[in-house]
Amino acid sequence: MKREKCPFCGYEFTAEEAASGCRGCSLSSSCGHTCCPKCGYELALRPWQPPWRRRGRRGGTRPGIGVPESTSMRPLTSLPVGGTGVIAQIGSNEAGVLQKLASLGLFPGRQVKVVQKFPAYVLQIGHILVAIDKDLAAHLEVDIDKGPALDYKNKETKMGGG
Amino acid sequence: MSLQITYEAPLEEAVARICELLQGRYPFSKRAVALLLLQGDAEMQAEVAATEESKSYELVQEIVRQTQAGYQRPLNFVIAQWRQQATADLAADVVGQQAQSPGRSLADWLGWLTMWPVTGIPILAVVLYFGLYQFVGVFGAGTVVDFLEATLFAGYINPWVNSTVQIHVPWMVLQSLIAGDYGIITLGVRYAVAIILPIVGSFFLVFSVIEDSGYLPRLAMLVDWLFKRIGLNGRAVIPMALGFGCDTMATLVSRTLETRREKLIATLLLALAIPCSAQLGVILALLSGRPTAMALWAGFLLLVFLLVGYLTSRLLPGSRPSFYLELPPLRLPQWRNVLAKTLIRMQWYFIEVFPLFVLASVLLWAGQITGAFGVIISWLTPVVEWIGLPGETARVFLFGFFRRDYGAAGLYDMAGTLTGQQLVVAAATLTLFVPCIAQFSMMLKERGWKATLAIVVFIFPFAFVAGYVLNLALTWLGVAA
Amino acid sequence: MAGSCHGSPGEVGPTGLPKVVLVGAPNVGKSVLFNLLTGAYVTVSNYPGTTVEVSRGRGRAGECEFEVIDTPGMYSLLGISEEEQVSRRLLWQERPDLVVHVMEARAMDRSLSLTLQLLEAGLTVILVVNILDEARRLGLEVDLEKLSRRLGIPVVGTAAVRGQGVDLLKKAIVERLTGRPAERVAV
Numbered sequence: 111m112k113r114e115k116c117p118f119c120g121y122e123f124t125a126e127e128a129a130s131g132c133r134g135c136s137l138s139s140s141c142g143h144t145c146c147p148k149c150g151y152e153l154a155l156r157p158w159q160p161p162w163r164r165r166g167r168r169g170g171t172r173p174g175i176g177v178p179e180s181t182s183m184r185p186l187t188s189l190p191v192g193g194t195g196v197i198a199q200i201g202s203n204e205a206g207v208l209q210k211l212a213s214l215g216l217f218p219g220r221q222v223k224v225v226q227k228f229p230a231y232v233l234q235i236g237h238i239l240v241a242i243d244k245d246l247a248a249h250l251e252v253d254i255d256k257g258p259a260l261d262y263k264n265k266e267t268k269m270g271g272g
Numbered sequence: 273m274s275l276q277i278t279y280e281a282p283l284e285e286a287v288a289r290i291c292e293l294l295q296g297r298y299p300f301s302k303r304a305v306a307l308l309l310l311q312g313d314a315e316m317q318a319e320v321a322a323t324e325e326s327k328s329y330e331l332v333q334e335i336v337r338q339t340q341a342g343y344q345r346p347l348n349f350v351i352a353q354w355r356q357q358a359t360a361d362l363a364a365d366v367v368g369q370q371a372q373s374p375g376r377s378l379a380d381w382l383g384w385l386t387m388w389p390v391t392g393i394p395i396l397a398v399v400l401y402f403g404l405y406q407f408v409g410v411f412g413a414g415t416v417v418d419f420l421e422a423t424l425f426a427g428y429i430n431p432w433v434n435s436t437v438q439i440h441v442p443w444m445v446l447q448s449l450i451a452g453d454y455g456i457i458t459l460g461v462r463y464a465v466a467i468i469l470p471i472v473g474s475f476f477l478v479f480s481v482i483e484d485s486g487y488l489p490r491l492a493m494l495v496d497w498l499f500k501r502i503g504l505n506g507r508a509v510i511p512m513a514l515g516f517g518c519d520t521m522a523t524l525v526s527r528t529l530e531t532r533r534e535k536l537i538a539t540l541l542l543a544l545a546i547p548c549s550a551q552l553g554v555i556l557a558l559l560s561g562r563p564t565a566m567a568l569w570a571g572f573l574l575l576v577f578l579l580v581g582y583l584t585s586r587l588l589p590g591s592r593p594s595f596y597l598e599l600p601p602l603r604l605p606q607w608r609n610v611l612a613k614t615l616i617r618m619q620w621y622f623i624e625v626f627p628l629f630v631l632a633s634v635l636l637w638a639g640q641i642t643g644a645f646g647v648i649i650s651w652l653t654p655v656v657e658w659i660g661l662p663g664e665t666a667r668v669f670l671f672g673f674f675r676r677d678y679g680a681a682g683l684y685d686m687a688g689t690l691t692g693q694q695l696v697v698a699a700a701t702l703t704l705f706v707p708c709i710a711q712f713s714m715m716l717k718e719r720g721w722k723a724t725l726a727i728v729v730f731i732f733p734f735a736f737v738a739g740y741v742l743n744l745a746l747t748w749l750g751v752a753a
Numbered sequence: 754m755a756g757s758c759h760g761s762p763g764e765v766g767p768t769g770l771p772k773v774v775l776v777g778a779p780n781v782g783k784s785v786l787f788n789l790l791t792g793a794y795v796t797v798s799n800y801p802g803t804t805v806e807v808s809r810g811r812g813r814a815g816e817c818e819f820e821v822i823d824t825p826g827m828y829s830l831l832g833i834s835e836e837e838q839v840s841r842r843l844l845w846q847e848r849p850d851l852v853v854h855v856m857e858a859r860a861m862d863r864s865l866s867l868t869l870q871l872l873e874a875g876l877t878v879i880l881v882v883n884i885l886d887e888a889r890r891l892g893l894e895v896d897l898e899k900l901s902r903r904l905g906i907p908v909v910g911t912a913a914v915r916g917q918g919v920d921l922l923k924k925a926i927v928e929r930l931t932g933r934p935a936e937r938v939a940v
Contacts, residue, residue: 301874
């Protein structure tokens with residue numbers, strides 16, 4: 111089976127795998143696009159377009175369905191230095207990984223800025239800098255459009271006297 | 273009344289049910305105990321299992337299992353996230369963000385420069401040059417040692433001890449235990465006070481300054497990539513850097529590493545390729561007039577460090593270590609904290625390591641008296657000659673077994689008779705050679721006899737084979753050191 | 754007089770003095786505060802069975818004498834590192850009369866999580882927001898009074914390196930130890 115490689119996150123997938131992401135879309139058989147099942151980046155199956163054109167086409171290319179929410183989601187490792195995003199998901203269910211990330215304050219909803227990518231990932235969370243290795247960074251998926259949900263305000267939290 | 277947060281219903285329900293089952297008295301509230309149990313805290317499980325009846329503990333475990341079954345994520349994460357939301361809300365309510373004062377402070381700039389590899393590595397080199405070489409090597413191991421050793425001990429204390437002992441102690445055997453070439457005071461105490469104290473003290477001072485400045489986490493981040501290749505993570509830079517002060521202390525500190533595999537690799541590398549400050553001081557002094565020799569020695573050790581680390585990480589099973597660390601801002605260290613830390617470490621050093629110096633003196637004395645040394649030296653002589661060194665250096669290696677620095681100091685005494693190449697080979701082999709008695713006993717305590725035995729059995733032949741290869745390579749290449 | 758300020762029923766250490774334990778994340782200036790609270794008589798030992806150093810000293814504020822214990826850095830009661838586990842064990846075993854949680858404003862949203870856990874555990878807590886000078890430079894303003902109101906515990910702002918706020922902290926400690934109703938303290 112022919113494999114596609116996502117130009118954004120480098121994830122390789124089959125057309126079948128990608129089709130699961132297109133379920134429910136009336137244009138899925140004829141639009142000539144597919145979405146990377148990992149990061150949601152939309153790529154044209156043909157004709158090939160240079161990367162700088164692809165960037166410009168992000169979102170809004172499917173008439174009638176609006177911008178799918180997933181297009182602004184991508185792996186943290188795909189952000190450039192200086193890029194920011196809100197942690198949307200942690201792609202691991204391992205208690206150790208989650209606890210390590212949590213100890214640094216890396217929870218879904220936190221806004222992070224990529225300060226450095228080599229030799230390790232340096233992230234800025236508020237006024238704090240933390241360093242994590244690539245393996246841990248790879249578990250983080252960020253939303254680059256969304257405002258921070260956890261960054262003060264907006265969150266109703268049940269509080270009671272005790 | 274102080275603030276208590278309420279978790280979502282299933283969690284609260286589980287907490288209430290667990291609290292009902294807990295009958296014992298605990299230092300923490302039952303609510304906190306219940307929450308820690310839900311988060312799978314091993315220590316708390318043991319604590320509760322020991323306090324409660326086994327039946328109610330089983331019920332508690334069942335509640336934890338049931339609650340976990342209702343969530344996709346591990347409960348410790350669910351609870352932490354819930355608490356984090358409450359905290360963020362609280363912080364948002366009380367912390368206001370005003371416009372930041374424009375421009376970065378000097379500390380901020382330095383902070384960025386230490387993290388960026390292009391500037392970070394030169395900065396590391398500067399820190400090593402001034403901190404390690406100039407302060408510990410030249411000042412501590414040079415100026416201060418010269419004063420204490422040559423002026424104080426050789427000039428006053430040793431002659432006085434020797435003559436006093438000769439007058440008051442009638443037996444030759446006892447005389448040589450206390451005074452003379454291998455005496456407890458003239459050798460053991462002299463080494464401890466005149467050589468080790470200033471070198472180790474100046475190292476601990478530098479280390480405390482670096483530690484308190486917030487530089488170590490940045491260094492850890494910078495070397496993480498390299499350390500991953502040798503089966504460690506960036507955090508291991510702390511025991512490794514400490515090893516340049518005292519390998520014994522560093523072996524102890526290596527237990528803060530996460531996995532058994534990392535601990536084992538760190539212990540091996542500390543025993544093999546990291547010279548302690550006492551040894552380092554003497555070797556730096558020995559090679560100080562010969563920059564090529566020093567570069568060859570340092571380069572060779574770095575090569576061995578990386579190569580052995582790489583091979584060990586390939587051979588030892590286990591998962592890749594992970595690296596996660598907060599990077600605090602660079603701050604000016606507080607002299608009071610720095611002094612306190614330095615004194616604490618020196619105190620530890622004297623309590624833990626000093627008695628072993630005395631023991632080493634006694635063993636050296638016993639070896640000399642019984643003639644056992646003569647036998648061992650005669651075994652070692654051909655080995656030493658095989659790596660291109662004069663037979664007399666066998667004595668130096670034997671001493672190195674007792675204290676790393678004894679060996680290096682012995683080499684210092686014979687420096688005049690050795691060629692540059694022989695000096696490099698001798699210094700490198702001696703650095704690789706077995707750890708000192710104190711480190712050996714710490715390895716036994718921390719890693720167990722099996723691992724320790726394996727490490728020592730590996731190091732002993734490896735040091736000489738490496739020395740042989742180095743000698744051969746230097747001869748072939750015709751490098752004049 | 755020693756022990757004169759001991760008003761709470763907690764267990765008394767071998768020194769007979771009430772115990773004040775300093776906790777908080779690494780690099781928030783705990784040891785600077787520890788040095789300011791204690792005098793010259795400080796002992797440092799490895800916590801039993803570990804390499805982790807724990808400092809103990811004697812503090813004095815007015816008529817009140819107390820034992821101060823400095824703990825290794827900790828982010829959460831559910832610790833990952835050996836340091837965190839030691840700090841937790843210390844809180845559990847030493848039965849402190851008072852816990853002083855030190856944090857910096859820079860990392861407040863993360864650090865308050867430990868405060869909530871300490872309160873959950875039923876410990877008597879004073880909150881210290883340290884390094885306020887640096888926070889101001891970053892444009893952060895902390896409403897200490899509001900924080901104290903919401904948490905229901907005394908909150909003290911300090912810049913320990915400059916010695917600012919230490920007197921207020923001492924006052925808050927005495928008030929808590931003597932069992933008098935804690936005043937809300939702020940700078």
